[in-house]
């Protein structure tokens with residue numbers, strides 16, 4: 001039996017075979033070859049395999065998101081077979097005696113540069129496509145599996161860490177739990193695990209060895225334990241715990257249909273955070289009141305090129321229709337920092353968390369923002385939509401973003417397209433600047449939603465991705481909680497509601513505090529809805545409020 005200690009970031013016990021995440025290899029070695037015919041045949045075989053993979057992806061995309069989504073993969077198929085592209089590779093192999101990987105890589109560079117230098121933006125965008133197709137062929141030539149899970153049965157997935165673009169592409173039905181070497185409790189792997197309601201353990205460092213692959217592993221997300229080949233008695237204890245959790249879950253089921261109301265009648269809205277339209281069924285089955293945060297960037301992370309207005313419209317429409325009139329807050333694009341997307345061609349930054357991200361990108365590149373806003377407003381005809389802007393620091397940013405909304409509405413009206421007149425506009429409060437000027441921002445919008453993951457990061461100057469910061473990253477810090485109180489007071493003075501959509505919202509040790517400072521909505525992962533309801537229904541706010549506020553504002557706070 002091997003026992004490894006990490007940090008549990010999503011509760012629950014899971015058991016299954018250990019599987020290491022396969023990441024496509026990208027290093028290309030250069031060799032001189034003599035058997036040019038053999039090397040050309042090797043390229044042709046890899047090209048055929050790439051064509052097959054792309055065909056399958058096109059079919060999957062067509063089923064999930066329609067013809068337009070499939071077109072991207074079909075374009076890649078055309079590129080893989082393009083005669084000029086093939087000729088260039090053939091000449092590098094047959095005349096230049098270069099190995100196939102290097103020949104494809106050189107050709108990709110030449111073609112990508114050529115496309116990038118063209119005036120037409122459509123042709124410029126093909127630069128990313130040719131690189132994508134080429135790296136697929138190179139991965140096949142190198143014998144590397146495409147990133148993902150190649151297992152017939154569900155597994156406990158181990159990885160160094162997973163980028164957001166990798167997590168969105170995982171086949172979720174194959175994952176029983178996560179283990180990562182690095183990461184932090186508010187990293188996107190941890191968030192994904194909580195949304196899926198499966199256990200996750202981070203920060204195991206280099207303790208996971210390749211030879212453990214395929215062996216039975218039990219993970220306990222409540223205490224961060226990873227046990228490989230458990231001894232019988234340990235196995236029995238953990239399986240009993242798993243059974244207890246199942247029963248506790250069953251008990252929670254009885255809370256469905258009951259209000260989120262404290263003993264003394266204070267109501268709290270409990271909504272859900274989602275990352276894809278597929279998560280809506282978990283929202284409904286956990287009896288949440290609505291969606292408080294739909295991270296729209298999944299659409300962008302899941303594509304090899306900018307998603308079109310129609311692709312976005314279909315996704316937003318699906319969420320709004322499936323939610324059948326319940327409120328859905330869709331956050332506009334929040335990329336940059338840890339969520340990098342190749343085709344955006346963002347300059348490399350020394351300090352990306354403080355760089356070009358979220359609303360900043362949208363305001364600097366209006367064509368991207370306007371496309372998303374058009375899709376959102378068109379989808380608003382199918383449900384109760386609210387739009388929310390991330391990473392706000394100044395009033396002018398909000399005004400500029402709202403102007404773009406007005407421009408889109410005017411355009412749609414002129415085109416005769418239908419949209420709802422009742423779309424609320426809100427902002428995320430996730431920078432100290434926004435919290436401090438929340439009195440002024442409250443005059444500009446219909447609601448606030450506090451992104452405590454980033455608010456903690458920026459207030460405490462602590463990178464949310466850095467597991468080594470340990471106790472320095474403390475979302476319970478008085479500075480964070482006092483900022484939340486300031487935001488609540490300013491929101492209420494101006495007649496707007498305020499929620500929390502960061503991970504802190506599900507922290508049951510703070511539910512009394514949130515009720516006491518006047519938070520109106522908590523938006524949490526679907527599995528956290530019923531435990532939160534249970535907690536709320538157990539609280540008497542009138543009894544605890546004064547003490548909590550006094551402690552929070554006391555000058556003895558550390």
Ligand code: PEP
Nearest residue numbers: 430451452453454501502
């Ligand atoms: C947050 O920062 O708290 C938040 C909800 O946004 P994200 O985690 O997507 O940055």
Ligand code: MG
Nearest residue numbers: 430451453454
């Ligand atoms: Mg954030």
